[in-house]
Amino acid sequence: xxxxxxxxxxxxxxxxxxxxxxxxxxxxxxxxxxxxxxxxxxxxxxxxxxxxxxxxxxxxxxxxxxxxxxxxx
Numbered sequence: 371x372x373x374x375x376x377x378x379x380x381x382x383x384x385x386x387x388x389x390x391x392x393x394x395x396x397x398x399x400x401x402x403x404x405x406x407x408x409x410x411x412x413x414x415x416x417x418x419x420x421x422x423x424x425x426x427x428x429x430x431x432x433x434x435x436x437x438x439x440x441x442x443x
Contacts, residue, residue, distance in 0.1 A: 371403045371404060373400040373401070373403055373404060377436065378400070378403065378432070378436065379396075379400075381432040381433075381435040381436045382396050382399050382400050382403070382428070382429075382432045383396060384431075384432075384435055385399065385428040385429070385431035385432040385434075385435060386399060386428050388428075388431055389424055389427045389428045389431060390424075391420055391424050391425070391428050392420075395420055395425065395428075398420075398425050399425055399428045399429050399432060402425060402426065402429035403429055403432060403433070407426075407429075407430075410422070410425075410426045410429065411425070411426070412426070
């Protein structure tokens with residue numbers, strides 16, 4: 371996926387806002403869009419911020435906004 375495309379940037383921004391992730395993490399979410407979902411990190415349960423699950427949730431929402439099928443994880 372071309373993460374520099376304006377539609378992708380907008381979807382990532384909207385997704386971050388919707389899941390409550392600060393916009394400072396847009397780059398991390400964008401990078402997940404370049405990575406197979408099976409390789410996305412999962413929550414470790416240690417209370418990190420941002421939680422890896424939040425990043426993955428934003429990436430999945432961005433895909434939804436772009437009309438892409440949600441990949442299996």
